[in-house]
Amino acid sequence: MIKARVTVTLKNGVLDPQGKAIEGALHALDFSGVGKVRQGKVFDVELDTKDRAKAEADLKAMCEKLLANTVIEDYAVEIA
């Protein structure tokens, strides 16, 4: 079995009001030196295969078809 982690984040240039609110909250907690904060999603996916190349191709297809909205989001696939 292959374990993978998919990270989905907003593209540069897409406004992220949630990230902004988190940034403001970090400032309110007195964390100094906090710059821009962008938030996103993480998916941990288990795949019933040993074939890493196939797993990667499948995961990319999953991102394109469902996990990410490529109009506003980028994704990254990481295989453990």
Add this chain to the structure above:
Amino acid sequence: MKTAVILLPGLNRDRDMIAAITKISGKPPVTVWQTDTEIPDVDLVVIPGGFSYGDYLRCGAIAARMPVMDAIRRKAEAGVRVMGVCNGFQILLEAGLLPGALMRNASLKFVCREVKLEVVNADTAFTSAYSQGQIIRCPVAHHDGNYFADAETLKRMNGDGRIVFRYAEGTNPNGSIEDIAGIVNEDGNVLGMMPHPENLIEDAHGGTDGRGIFESALGLLGKVAA
């Protein structure tokens, strides 16, 4: 005019939509469940608002991958009018039937209030009841109505008159880019809009500004509904 209303788990404006269509067209719409692979022969398909699949992953994302979407896509390609309101708009975007995306409101708050809409293009299948530039009232109720599209897409849509409604008079409730509230596809037969015209169609609602969208789409102009 025959109509169909799409049903998905988590939608909650379906009854309002069915009531509005029934009232205006004189005939109740057929309802089509998400797993149906065929839509009967109709002139207008409507995806109502709500919270399909609990807004999990992204609003409309799961709904847009259900079997009924292929049937809706075929109807749209065949020139049948398709209209998505609120969650229905989010679903049409996720399904790729309209360009762009709807993100969390800039205020991060759910907004439920009345806004003003400018009819930016009165020359569409959904807006011919209005005059160009007319300002109408319309209720909104959503958490993710912040429309976004890249600069090139916006330019193309502006040029083609595909931006149909804009929030007017400073009433943009969600931070939507260019105050966009509703758009149509390239062929002009698919409309997506965040506001709820079905909730402003009779005097008991406090106004009838939303009727024109249904009267236009149903081809009822100049005629009294049976």
